[in-house]
Amino acid sequence: MIVRWVDDLPDTVPAEKVTEAEAFLIDQARHHDATALNRLGRRLFEVIAPEEADAREAALLAKEEEAAAKACSLKMRDDGRGKTHGEFTIPTFHGAALRKIIAAIMAAKHQTATKGAGAAAERRPTPEAMGQAFCEFIERYPVDRVPHTGGISATVVVMMDLDVLLGRLEKACVLDTGEMISPGEARRLACEAGIIPVVLGGDSQPLDVGRKRRYFTEAQRIAMLVRDHGCRAEGCDRVSGLHAHHKQRWADGGNTDLADGVSLCHWHHNRAHDTSYTTTYHPNGQVIFHRRT
Template identity: 65%
Template sequence: MDAAETAQTLIELTRLEAQVAELKGRVAAHADDLRVGQEVGASSAASWLAHTTNTTRPAAAGTVKLGHALEAHPLTRDALAHGDVLLDQARVIVHAVDQLPGGLDAQRAEAHLLAEAQHHDAKALRVLGKRLFEVIAPDEADAREAAVLEAEENAAAKACHLSMYDDGHGKTRGRFTIPTIAGAHLRKILLAAITNTKDPAPRPTPERLGQALCDFIARYPKNKLPHTGGLPATLLVLIDEDSLQGRVEKAGVLDTGEKISPALARRLACEAEIIPLVLGGDSMPLDIGRGRRLHTKAQRYALLARDHGCRADGCDRTHSLHAHHKTRWADGGHTNVKDAVTLCHWHHQRAHDASYETTYLPNGDVTFHRRQ
């Protein structure tokens, strides 16, 4: 292709991406309405889509959410379906219109932003979306703005949000949203931590703030940790004795599945309580038969060390896990590690749901299928 053909092809491909995004969102919303994935125990159509297509859960949930949002905004849906606006522009338009209070001409506001989308990208549209009052209700603009600001302040405490993910290269990334007062408090704590370093004139660079946050997490009082699944929210590091003693170099494994270097594991061992864990050995009471129904703390640690998260096929949850008897206690099951498996709250409910058939696979995974 020559330069002109290449340029035109890129433009057409960009329009095609928008059209496919609209179609995908529409079908995903329909799948959510039909509760696709329920027959295999998926908690939602988005979870099923993520597992089946190897899509990240946030991306799959975003597709379903977009499909439902476009149902309420047919003008934007049609524009996206024809490739007249891009996906990020459509998201901005839908969000801006949804923020308008009742009683205003939302359709007129949507049409205005769609027209502006022909001349502005998503970033500029976001700014224009905050000034819709000046277009559709200019006489009320000031009063409306004051009301919006007050509503935002009142809702700040409910807007808390935190998302984190491991990038697979030794780093965890994330984003959070907290009220201004909480943000100011956190910043003051981190700045104080930086000031207490040996540097006579420390600068609050992003790197220093990140290091201060890590120190704050590591030094959180142990006696104030919340409990989940019968255990304190303590990070469990699994490492062979030979590696701990430095005789071999073998990576340590966290109970959440991530790996760390043996050097880091040994450094943590110098500062933390060491709990010896011998799976299947005599060092811990891992099998207490029918003596009690609930699993002991030692058994729960052993299960975390073995399973590294919920063992339901396709589930990636690694926190707030339950110890589940494969053979029900009421049916004569024993409280031990061999006859137990870790499941998240959702899949633990499925395991006790008579409408599902539960299958325990040889590799330790658990599958669920709705009974006919």
Template identity: 55%
Template sequence: MKTFTDDGPRHATSRAVRDVGERITDVAEAPVWSMTADEAGATLVELTRQIARLTELEGRIAMQAAAVEVGASVGATSTQAWWANQTGQTHRSTAAKLHLADALGRWHVVRQALCSGALLTEQAQVITRALDDLPDDVDAETRVLAEKHLVDLAGDHDAVDLRRLGRGLLDVIDPAAGEEEERRRLDEEERRARQRMRLTMSDDGHGSCHGRFTIPAAQGSMLKKMLQGLAAPKHQTAVHGVGATIERKPSPERLGAALCELIERYPTDRLPNAGGVNATVVITMDMATLLGAEKAATLDTGDKITASQARRLACEAGIIPAVLGGKSQVLDLGRTRRYFSKAQHLALAIQQGGCTAQGCDWPPSMCHAHHDPFWAHGGNTDLKDGRLLCPRHHARAHDPTFTTTKLPGGKVAFTRRT
């Protein structure tokens, strides 16, 4: 690391920096245990202010170093890179310092406040960012008013508050423009949030499902309130009983349990249809399991769950246990109805497991119920004549350029006519 030469610095600022270093060296080993509470507190506050003042000075010198291309003589790609290399700072850190220093060159009221110790570094960063974000059509006089307004607020607000206040800056200095800018900003934020919506889920093969999601802030707040309501002590007491030990603050474990409860209790009749069946979970279990045996039950996805969980879901959630047949729903409608019912779709899903075209792996929820033989050719709307086909293969079943061949095991194959 470079230091001052033996003959000492010539510039007054350089000499001041050297003197500060020497004064700190003088007290480097000085014990502080004898400080009273008042003196320790006052010294701590004053030291914080002096560090802020040094930050402003550091920025001014860094901008001069960049202007005279410090580091160019040794082949450094930039003063910022040279600075990071010489001091052991990260490139991100030196870049951020130069960015603030550049902003302070434009916003003189902020620079003066930082130089005097009336402003902290993080406050200055937030304020200059808010000022730089002002629309281009804001005039110079209004910009000065905005700068003074935020610097005044810094006396009573930390950087977090200032960031929030900075977003509503135009509302104070120009209410009409502020409303329009807020509308534009919110529209842009919501547009970006919609573009970034993501949800990924993966089964680890050991009974757990892991996931990550990114959703807009509004929906995130709604979900958070729903989960907190389900995880609240009052709700938990109602579910687990008065004697249960319940934490006051929802833990990650309780919020996870609340998410499971939300999924289980969501009314399936509110979900969209897919292939004539809404997103209903179908659990297949034999009568012995329903009545208390411990044989595993099977979901329509192929996953298995314990008998106890299957019985609980059958009692509490919006699922249809196949052994019960729903509410004794009629599955054989013969020629009395043209389209297959939801109950028939579910029965076909259990029976056929998905698209019956050879080599196709589309699940039941994405399939159509097809008459085989065709309804127009006398086919019945029942399980005997019902066949699940994905949209692609359903189209082929009705395409005269393809022949349909029934295969052993209930599958069908499609061949283009020659």
């Protein structure tokens, strides 16, 4: 740590000042660990050039933040056994914000208010507690703050039979992304604001509005996703960010209902409106494009 900060000093710093800075950090190392020395090293200019220290630190922080923004990343993979693993790199500010959010969710007051008096008394390992708090944060993220994609908010759709919802049947439930969850988890999620339950066989929102409006409603778009399981263009495997497309153009008398709607990804939706292609809709729901000759 000492070498790092001494080497980081500009070449314009006189040799005697560099020696003075190094001696200062060596002396501080008798009383501080590497973490504390890192903080002291950041303020090393206060020792050799106090009048330049603030500007120097501001420039250093700006440089670090720029590098952190470029290094920002998130990796996720599902192991096929009910767990998703990942790692991320985020700027210090966002890390501090996430740490405060997780700490607030783990706080005894919150745990008692949401899970009862016994929850706060549980002595769980910190990584486990933080992991569960992170899951709670994901579930509680406000739906109205989630960006829309394909006309609906990017929230998880859980498909379940009415008998499963009522507890009369134990049957796996399917997410719109293709993963499966237990019926107990589905029933718990069905009452959460950030989850959209599609109860098959039960009462639902009106889905067919015919000529009353041009654009598909959110309920129609969700029902289309449930029915189509992804982009219906031949050979396409896109399952997210899909558009609701009229098979017969609304301007030409098409209806805004499920029978006249089909899910297409952005690329294939553009092709459906490209006059250099013909579009064929097959009875099985598949859509095939052919270039006009």
